[in-house]
Amino acid sequence: MKRFAASLLVAASVAILTMLAPLGAAAQPITDTPRLRLDVTQLNPRTVTSTSTTLNISGTVTNIGDRRISELQARLELGEKLGPERQVRSMMSGAAVTAVSSTKFLDLDPGTLEPGQSAQLTITVRLDGTAGGLRLPSAGVYPLLVNVNGTPAYGGQARLASMSLLLPVLGAPGKPAAQAPGQPAKVTMLWPIADTRPRIVAAPFNGKVVLGDDALAAELRPGGRLDALVSSALAVRDDAQLSRSICYAIDPDLLDTVDAMSRGYDIRTDTGNVPGGGADAAKAWLASLRQLVANQCVIQLPYADADLSALAGVRGGDLMTYALNTAQRVQQLSGAQPLPGVLWAAGPLDSAALNSLQANGIKTLIANPSDLSGGGAGDVTVNGTALRAQPVDSLVSTGLTGASGRSESGASTPPDDPAVGTQNGLAALTYRGLTGGGDSVLVAPPRRWSVPETELNQLLQAVGDLIDRKFLTAAPLSQVLNTTGSGHASMNYTAEDVASATPASVTDSMDSVESTMADLRGAMAVDPAAQVDPDQLLIPLRYGLVRNCSTAWQGSSDAAEVSANDARTQLHALLGQVTVDTPAVPISLASGSAPLPVFLNNMLPVQVAVRITLNNSNGLRTGDIGDQWLPAGLGANRKITIPAEALRAGRFSITVALSTPGGTQLGNPARFELRSNQYGVVTLVLTIAGGVALVLLSGRQIYRRIRARQPR
Secondary structure, X not given: OOOOOHHHOOHHHOEOOOOEXXXXXXXXXXXXXXXXXXXXXXXXXXXXOOOOOEEEEEEEEEEOOOOOEEEEEEEEEEEOOOOOHHHHHHHHOOOOOOEEEEOOOEEOEOOOEOOOOEXXXXXXXXXXXXXXXXXXXXXXXXXXXXXXXXXXXXXXXXXXXXXEEEEEEOOOOOOOOOOOOOOOEEEEEEEEEOOOOOOEEEOOOOOOEEEOOOHHHHHHOOOOHHHHHHHHHHHOOOOHHHHHOEEEEEOHHHHHHHHHHHOOEEEEEOOEEEEOOOHHHHHHHHHHHHHHHOOOEEEEXXXXXXXXXXXXXXXXXXXXXXXXXXXXXXXXXXXXXXXXXXXXXOOOOOHHHHHHHHHOOOOEEEEOHHHEEOOOOOOEEEOOOOOEXXXXXXXXXXXXXXXXXXXXXXXXXXOOOHHHHHHHHHHHHHHHHHHOOOOEEEEOOOOOOOOOHHHHHHHHHHHHHHHHOOOEEEOOHHHHHOOOOOOEEEEOOOHHHHHHOOOHHHHHHHHHHHHHHHHHHHOEEOOOOOOOOHHHHHHHHHHHHHHHOEHHHOOOHHHHHHHHHHHHHHHHHHHOOEEEXXXXXXXXXXXXXXXXXXXXXXXXXOEEEEEEEEEOOOOEEEOOOOOEEEOOOOOOEEEEEEOEEEOOOEEEEEEEEEEOOOOOEEEEEEEEEEEEOOOOHHHHHHHHHHXXXXXXXXXXXXXXXXXXXXXX
């Protein structure tokens, strides 16, 4: 049975009407308090054909208010067939449905609900226009409204909840099937496989990856969001034409995270790290993904779906290569080679990001038409660059994503409800199929698509049916991208985009961390025994910096700040592995000029150049020993002796600190307690010489005074 899985959605995204009015009158606002929640669990059929005889809708109605509601009734209302594209867009935005055909009101059972109680809703109507049914005169797209009325205590009867959606019709029931157009539209579907947000908070070299939570494990298991994206596509893998039209857009950060999980990982908690529980789920999901994308079209998303405009401004774009040059990693983990030079970025980009794309080998940018000014409907050249931009179909994308804003009619289901979005996206695609014309329809769902598997199955089956009926023609993405550009366009990077970008506090922190890592890299070298490339230590940190700029953080500056702090914490953990030992007992200098022993530790698997600095060293003169190379000791300490001379006897302390030659602090400074019983040779000679000079000067002064008193 086909399922319309709106009931799986959270209550905040489901239909609540806050505009109440008596039946037969215009809706009047009488309260801001939601009364009912409408969950539609089934719509059958999702697409009406000439052989369809009935339409069935079922679900539940729940009293979420604080008053008893009685006289509950429901009916369906059908509007006129939509004509121009603007009418379809208007209805997707939640415009009022003007009913030209409606059913009778049916009583719900039970008809009275106390707060918290639910009633079943089931409506089955005929589609031939007979009494009590709906009339669908011809193929097209129609607006449909599910309307629930009731009488709250202390109020009058009114509409309390409703759901507005689009109903695609390929043929009027009982009449000959609609003829496919002579030139069917060419459809290509992007299928995003990405996490809802970055998860890795630490990735120590040769250690367990640490995630901020274990929610990803649930998404990878059967029934989870990411499992649904892979399983639903696998179910139609044998449909050659449908598979030909799909290109999988994969976030490399998700692959890295799942791969790390498959080898065992930890979860950060308030009381310390604990083992994660999704290793087996990660292994199984990766295996399913490899099966899905084998010999299929794949393109890459920016690493962690990064805000490329913000990233391009960090140290002159040093990190852009880590966000863009990930094709080898995608192939290694998924087994599929991404289309070279193709990127699906999130939103418009500024000039610095566009220039960096070209420098990193990107040639084609998949973009929303709203991000471009001018150039027509096809692919265009972005002004000032050699980049080509391929627009997605905005009508279908709007249907799948949902339009922002509340319904003018007060319809309680938001138009961006995921389940409604799937149905409206299907209706928009049907509209394109009925219109024909041979144009390309590049379908781009939400990048972080969160839809139940039943909805994804319904969508894919419906697209396959449109292809089989010749209303659409499957076109691989490579074919779409090989078309000749139709003009030039500019990127619309506006003040609003700047305001919603990664906060400056985060990018400033990233710039500081990247500068420190650049200095640290200059102080590292391959150890002959360990044979570890120093870049392997720093690459996880640089990917961590890219995660700081994820577009998942947009709208939540606090989350972006937390991510930036995680990156700084990882850097400090690395720097803290080169240390100087604090002596357990005071050091006694055997003579006034005895050398000062200092023990250094390098836990890193690479050589590190260090500079030793002595602070607060009053009472001690030290010699210069120059910068020292510490081998990859893996915990073994190295003794360094510093020439030292006590300037006074007694007990005093100094602080010994380590840094790179460029000034980056390594580890924590160590406090040395010193004890000296005698002066150094040089100090003693200088003291004696000073005493002799003082005696001579005093004698000379006495001699002068005596002579001055003698009579002349």
